[in-house]
Amino acid sequence: MPAQKTLTHLPFYTDLSSTGRDLLSKGAKYNACEAADIILHKGQSVSGAYMVLRGRLRVYSISSNGNEATLTWIEPGEICVFSLNCLFNNLLYPAWVAAEKDTEVATIPAALYRELFQREFSVQDLTVHSLSILVFRLMEELDQVHGLRHKERLANFLLVRASATGELDITQQQLAQHLGTSREVIARLLQNFVAQAYVRTGRGRITLLDPEGLSQVVTGKQA
Amino acid sequence: MPAQKTLTHLPFYTDLSSTGRDLLSKGAKYNACEAADIILHKGQSVSGAYMVLRGRLRVYSISSNGNEATLTWIEPGEICVFSLNCLFNNLLYPAWVAAEKDTEVATIPAALYRELFQREFSVQDLTVHSLSILVFRLMEELDQVHGLRHKERLANFLLVRASATGELDITQQQLAQHLGTSREVIARLLQNFVAQAYVRTGRGRITLLDPEGLSQVVTGKQA
DNA sequence: GCGCTTATGTAGCAAAAGTTACATAAGGTA
């Protein structure tokens, strides 16, 4: 068990009863995985609740023509709600999960999690909140996929995920995967943005030059 | 309060403690609404948990160009999970809700629901299950929107929602709304299906003639 | 039946997205 990062560092741990803490420390398992490792395959049965301690997980679907589309990311401190989902309903996992960088994951076995859920209010709370937030995120995503064009979704993505200095370290291939389209389409759209001086492109990097312009693209006011 | 349909008829009521039943019968409110009534507007704050007793509710989003897209339906006996979602996170409602036919809805005020959630295991259970199932549904939908063409989504929709005798009572306009596209596109696709003798169209009705053929369309094996 | 409303059938063009096929460039490494 790595000393530096365990479940005890997560916010909800503080609110557990001593019995709960005990159960958790005895039952939880820790896993480390490297970038690009696939943690779960679609249709796999889920053995417990996953919680990310370090790194980042990417949850994605793969369509029949082989295109990937990122559904969401799981950041440190977050629980993989999809696994909860399966755990409470005995469903098979509905997507793929892969590590995006070196990532450490704690696994709480299904039986233990269900017991904690019955005993501990903080676990109930965590569960319902996590599920709720996921529902909200998914609805937003669905909304966007339905209502926006790729151009608009791309602009939105750039705005939302750029750093404070207006930079994103991401390849066009990754962008394409997230939006569920091909790299060529992304390149075409980005060239458009470059031509209008909204962004500057570099190898594995995009720099925002005119966030205002981009947000007008999102709302459909600008090309 | 209508005598014929109350919360006491729903499955989870049986598992409530007598205190819980008491609280519920005192606090719940009943509303009737007619077809096409809009129950909730996007961005409205949610005053409680909604449960459908009779009829059907449609949850939908509206994109910037005015197109609607049905996210899900809420059938009798189901709880509107979106409202739970807001209720536990103090979020604003993320979509529109309208009655599709004469519908009766029970409302459990937010404070009461939260209290029941703390006291009653059956309510915790109902909540987590409902949220989980919604997550699953939304993911499936997102998956389809990402990965399938309209032709394939339409074929899938027809297969999933046809009656046992292979009939659907639905207008092309409604189909278009669900898939988030225009009626003309649906008409074009349907004509295609008609030409291949997969379906027969009528006024407000579609009859499946060749479900096999349709399922091949879904998987992209057939035109 | 007549007229009104609602639903479907079709055509044609414009815009967006998907596909294929290469050229070019940036970084890392032997």
Next chain:
DNA sequence: TACCTTATGTAACTTTTGCTACATAAGCGC
């Protein structure tokens, strides 16, 4: 530096979707 891998830039072309504009038809009330 030369070579190799990975990432980006571009063009041409196809397919799908979106949009506009009508024609036709079904059901309903009078």
